Amino acid sequence: EVQLVESGGGSVQPGGSLRLSCAASGFSFSDHWMHWVRQGPGEGLVWVSRITTEGNGKDYAEFVKGRFTMSRDNAKNIVYLQLNGLRVDDTAVYYCTRSITYGSGDFDYWGQGTLVTVSS
Amino acid sequence: QSALTQPASVSGSLGQSITISCTGSSNDVGGYNYVSWHQQHPGKAPKLIISGVSNRPSGVSNRFSGSKSGNTASLTISGLQAEDEADYYCNSFTSSHKVVFGGGTKLTVL
Numbered sequence: 701e702v703q704l705v706e707s708g709g710g711s712v713q714p715g716g717s718l719r720l721s722c723a724a725s726g727f728s729f730s731d732h733w734m735h736w737v738r739q740g741p742g743e744g745l746v747w748v749s750r751i752t753t754e755g756n757g758k759d760y761a762e763f764v765k766g767r768f769t770m771s772r773d774n775a776k777n778i779v780y781l782q783l784n785g786l787r788v789d790d791t792a793v794y795y796c797t798r799s800i801t802y803g804s805g806d807f808d809y810w811g812q813g814t815l816v817t818v819s820s
Numbered sequence: 821q822s823a824l825t826q827p828a829s830v831s832g833s834l835g836q837s838i839t840i841s842c843t844g845s846s847n848d849v850g851g852y853n854y855v856s857w858h859q860q861h862p863g864k865a866p867k868l869i870i871s872g873v874s875n876r877p878s879g880v881s882n883r884f885s886g887s888k889s890g891n892t893a894s895l896t897i898s899g900l901q902a903e904d905e906a907d908y909y910c911n912s913f914t915s916s917h918k919v920v921f922g923g924g925t926k927l928t929v930l
Contacts, residue, residue: 745866747921759918803919804919806854806868
């Protein structure tokens, strides 16, 4: 059974940092590009970032502006999202997901999400 | 990259059909056959219902269908059922190698 389990969310003050983790199981992790998608309270889905199978190709949404860094450890089947310089509008549930077709948005499995709250 | 444009809400009666549009540009929807649709019930993670414009993943009801014309993709749900009431999101691959979502459409089944 494919499972994606996020962790690392929490409450932080503006300007703070968090590292989100997503533990994958039940599939060949190193064969899939992985993505992070977030959803603010009462808002829609927003794509955040993606990483290629070997971890050497990454892309980010414009609003990230160098604040977030995505990485992966294929030996541990974990993908990470380092969040720095957090702002109030980064408050959201962050979902880890995998795509079927490399960089496209055909996200067939999702984690349960981890909540990041940025507030003073 | 601006979000794709979807109607904020649509409604339909049980058994009827509805269509949700998703409008982008030649840099995303119009330029690639990589449009997907996700369904999301309140408090739940999204579920993939259409990929590659019109492909249904295994286990997804054939009442869901997707299409595209120019810069606009569409999701049609036929034979509306109560459990179809949810939020629906389109997304597309873009020319800058990113993914962009639509703002989402709330479907109400009357």
